[in-house]
Structure formats: C-alpha cells, structure tokens
Amino acid sequence: MNSVLILNGPNLNLLGTRQPEVYGSETLAMVEEKCRAYGASHGLVVACFQSNHEGALLDQIHAAKGVHDGIILNAGAYTHTSIALMDAIYSVEVPTVEVHLSNIHARESFRHTSHIARAAIGQICGFGSFGYLMAMDALRHYYEGRAAK
Template sequence: MTKLLILNGPNLNLLGTRQPEVYGSETLAMVEEKCLQHATKLGANVSCFQSNHEGVLIDQIHAAKGAYDGIILNAGAYTHTSISLMDAIFSVELPAVEVHLSNIHAREEFRHRSYISRAVIGQVCGFGSLGYLMAIDALLAHLGAE
C-alpha cells in the first residue's frame, strides 16, 4: 500500500478561524479527514502532521525517507523563506507536491516566490482544501499507484 505524508506548516492549525475569506471555513481536522477518506478510496495510506516550527517540519521530512512513498507539503509562510525545507525535500529524494489553499500568485508579491517549488514535482494552489485531494491524485499518479 502506498504511504503518503501530509505536512502542514505554521498557522495552519488555525484553519477555520484565521482569515476564512482567504483560507476557507474548514478546520485542519476537517481537511485531514477529507484527505484520509480520499486516500483510502484510492487504496493509499495517509499520515498527517502539523507544526509551527521549521525544524520540526524538517525532522518530519527526514524521517519520511524509507517510511513513506511521497510527501504533500503546505509549508505556509515558510514557502517563501525556507531554503532549509527545500534542501530537506531534495535530500530525502522522495517525490513531493506543494499545496496552498489560496492562490499565492494572485496575492502579495512576496508570496509569489516559492523556494519549495524547486524541490517538488508540482504545485497546487488556489483550490482550497480540494487542492490536497488533487495533490494526492497527482502524487499517486506520479508513483504509478492509481
């Protein structure tokens, strides 16, 4: 069974209450449940993890090597600042998909740059929580697991 790790970065624990006009009204628990149900229907196993701390996210990426077949990452604001997360993804040599609830390219200019995008097979942004399901589909297709 294909195993995927879904990592969520800073402030995503506040989904549902933080700027719902930008990020929607679903909580992180609701998004994770949708991902678990979707992956199960496709015959995959998903584990979800959230941290507001960059080093903890890096540790999770490192631990994924040998334990997971791929990673889905919403790095939040670290997307635009973290060379360390980019390097971690490169170092584990696992396919990864970058996800954002909002369209980062239609927002403030500083959000247009993603360091993460250099290390991933693709990016899904602007579709709300549906983007996570799209990322699962894309990653499974990439792995030949669909």
Template sequence: MTSILVLNGPNLNLLGTRQPEIYGSVTLAMVEQACAAHAKRLGLDATCLQSNHEGALIDAIHAAKGQHQGIILNAGAYTHTSIALMDALISVEIPSVEVHLSNIHAREPFRHASYIAKVALGQICGFGPQGYLLALDALAAHLKEAGAA
C-alpha cells in the first residue's frame, strides 16, 4: 500500500491549547486521526510523527526513503530557518507537501519565507486542520499521475 509520512515539527504537540485564536482548538491527536481516516479513504496508509527536535525530523525524513512514497510536512518555525530540513527533503527525493494551519503569509513578515516551499510540490496554509487532508488529496493525485500509487 502507498504510504505517506505526516511529519509535524516543534510546538505542534501543543495544538488545542497553544494560541487557539491562531491555531484553533483541534489537538494533534485529532489531526492525526483525521489524516489516518482520510488516507484510508484514498487507499493510502498514513504514518504520523511529531518532534520538537530538528535532528529527529531530519532522521524521520531520511528513514522515509524506501518506506514512504510521500511526505506531508508542517515544520512549524523550522519552516523559516531550516536549510537542513530543506536539504533532507532534497536528499530523499520523495514528493512532499508543506502544510501550515495558519496563513503564514498573513502573519509576521519573518513567517513569509519558507525553505520547505522551495523543494515541496506545493504549500497549503490557512485552512486549519483541513490543510492536512488537502495535502493528502494533492499527494494522492500526484502519485497517481506519476504512476507511483
């Protein structure tokens, strides 16, 4: 079965309690359950992982090679700072989609820049938890078109 890695970065473990006026009241567990259910409807398998540590996220991306056919990445604040995450995505050559719960382009100017967007198929932001499901739809369509699903 085609497998997608749903990877969440720093502070996303606090969803539901962290700045609900920006990120909403949905918890990370709820996002992960929704991803698993939507992936199943699409004939995919979703594996979810969260870490507050950049190295652990890089390790997960490296380990995805040969195991997952796509990556959905919400790198949190690392989006705007981590050349290492960008390089890891380039290195594994797995199609990826960048996701953000809030519209990073409508927020502080430093959030407008994304190293991840430079190497991702696309970026989905501002749709809250629905963004993850949109990313699954986008990856499923991309993989089908590429003959990988």
C-alpha cells in the first residue's frame, strides 16, 4: 500500500472553531499535517481533500480508483443521508475506512445510522483526530492481511 486519500465532508473546514467541546480544538490544516507526517513515517503518500458539496466528494471517490490504495472518509452529516457516497465506495472498490471525530453512537439518534458503514471495511469513531491515524494503520493491516493470503 502506497497512497491514501483522506476525504473530509461538510463543516469539517470549521474544525477548531465549530463546537470544540465535541470536535476538538485542532484545525483541519493541523489534522491534515498530522496525517501527512504519520503517513510519511510509514511509507505512505497522503492526499487530503475537503468539500461541503456531496458531488465534489463523489468525484474524488471516483477519481481514486487506480490512483489511491485506500480512502479514509469522514463524510460528516452525509454519513447519515448519502446513498450516493455509499454507492460510489462500492463502485470504485477502493478499501475505505469511515472516520468520525466524535462517537456518533453516543450522540443524537439520527447520527447512529451510517450509510457509509455498509460499504466501508470498518468504522472508527470517538477518538478525535487520532482516528485518522488509526484508519491508516487499519488500511495497512488490511493490505498486509490480503498479501498474506
């Protein structure tokens, strides 16, 4: 595994100022830099993209096929509403890990449903930005397991 695409959905551009008691005080730029540094220390090239627009996220997922070995997706509120993102993940067949900064299962009931989880190889939530690093490790582990077969 060489390349990971980290996709962040709506409102994640407001990290550091939006509800820091829920999402933490790190900005998105800080999270992305942490991910790039962690990836580099593990031999991974990390590309990052954020959009508040569902179609832009879909385009990035489609473009990942044949370019990236894995996707880490924090779809924000689209997690609970977007069949299109789920279908895109199924369509490109790029292993995807769903990440959330907060524990979506301990929050409002509408946040308990994830359409992304059906298509993802796993879900990590509730560990803040550390969840992105965990997701990189999970993708590496996934590929190591496939190589061993």
